[in-house]
Amino acid sequence: METVNTKKFTELFSDLERCNKEEQKQKILEMNEAMEEMDEKEFKSVFTTELFDKICRMIEERKIYLKDSILMLKHVGYFNVLKCACINCFENSSLKKKVGEIIIEEEHKKEEKNEKIFVDLCKCYISLSYNIPPELRSICVLCLLKAALNKEESEEVQKEVEMALLALSNIGIWKEIERKQYLNEITEIVRNHQKHRNLTHLAYLSAWRFFINRFFFNEDLESVIENELHFAREATRELEDLMKCVDWKKKEEEMSREETKYVNISERWIQKLNPYIESCRLRSKEYAKLIRSIVQVFRVAKDNHREIRNQCIYSLRNAAISRALKIDGLLENEAVGVILEEIQQPTLNDKATCECLSFFIAISWRLEEGEEDEADEAKRKATKRKAFDKIEEEGYEDITTSFHELMPYFSSITENDIPSEGSSVLFVHL
Structure with missing residues (x-):
């Protein structure tokens, strides 16, 4: 069913072939505005394989100027990534x-190369594609990183930088890229922002999303990410800044567009923390502060933003499993406290319940085994007693008893291994 936004876009698109150059550009600017208003469902309903095929024919038949088609397509890609629409129709299109x-033609030109068109085409391709041939991936990554290094402070340039980095963030963790193709450039982009604070919140997040996606195949990047570029510190700073930009007491439908944007960026940060938390082995004060920041996001978002709340639970569960933070740290930074509060909520869904139980089972195993670098048995017992006191104080023993018979069910609906005897591990070994 057509909505106001989709109808407006369709009508404007239908008129393009009958317009002169100036009229065509104006209509495309209006189409870009209509895109911005669309939700994910509307966006997917408009951008079909048939539409992309038609754009291709219009370019080939010179019914739309290449420059104008690119102006439209780079916004399609931008909003595709921004709205997490994941439209797959571009993949099978002639476009x-x-x-x-x-x-490829532009890349091989020695003279008369239109750098702006080249950069914009790379933005379109990367932000709309999921299966990217190695040659094109290499060309586009180098092109977009170069574009993102533009240090001009004008609003127009920074918007283009944001688009370039957002497109790069669309390259998923399964796309392996050689370090020499990105490491120096992305490091310079991050360091320059740390010095001058020249990127938008979305652009800086996108730079880190691209970098952390590379971490999946290159765990030896951990030293660069944490010791040189201080990812945990930067993520903490960004989350704290973003929390100040939103009135979290409002429901989603009551928020302004600006607040909604900051909520979405906060959610993307929490999502991208997970592969880092899962693989991180460095123990630092910065990492401990990051866990506390996740707890703070959970507290402000838990009433009105269910998806962020669930992502925070998953992050804290991964922190408990990864061992990058000692159990004392989880207690001191209130991670144990918020999971205890959450598991007692009557509206908790099955998936969130699994994550909460996994959190406590991970702590139980760690208390039994002892921390890897903790040789002092008395200290280990004191930590166990501290954890037990906190859990007993919140009534967790009663909760685990009530969940004991349901453990096999929760194990069956999650990828996590939750043994049926796990709920009593903590108390057996105290």
């Missing part, structure tokens, strides 16, 4: 092949 061919 994908066409754009890829033009990129």
